[in-house]
Amino acid sequence: MSIITTLGKVKNDGTAPVYMVVYVNGERVQFHTKVFCEPGRFVVEKGAVKGSSKAAKDQNLIIENSRNRLNEIFVRYRLQNKALTPTLVKNEYKNPSLRVDFHAFMTEAIKERKGESAPRTIARDQVFNAE
Structure with missing residues (x-):
């Protein structure tokens, strides 16, 4: 590349x-x-x-x-x-902190998976966002 x-x-x-x-x-x-x-x-x-x-x-x-x-x-x-897709490259370039900050990474991962995960799975994953 x-x-x-x-x-x-x-x-x-x-x-x-x-x-x-x-x-x-x-x-x-x-x-x-x-x-x-x-x-x-x-x-x-x-x-x-x-x-x-x-x-x-x-x-x-x-x-x-x-x-x-x-x-x-x-x-x-x-x-x-x-x-690697063009959208992924753009997102990774714009949000480099997502690779470093685990909580930011999990929040973004949960958002991305909302359409493909069961509601209970999403609820379980959101435990990572509890402060």
């Missing part, structure tokens, strides 16, 4: 947003890195901002962090032999 780093449309202030693009099951999934830079300062081949200033280094750190988050999602699903 390759992660493509690209620029979006140039805004009125002359900067463009930096995006990460991946294809999952043939579907394009795009993620905003929250980094903006001038198109002339962006090196497409490296997927990074050109320069040695503190601002350029910070921007590259954010871009690299976004790339690492996506790689980690792909590796984790591959090692668990789980199917």
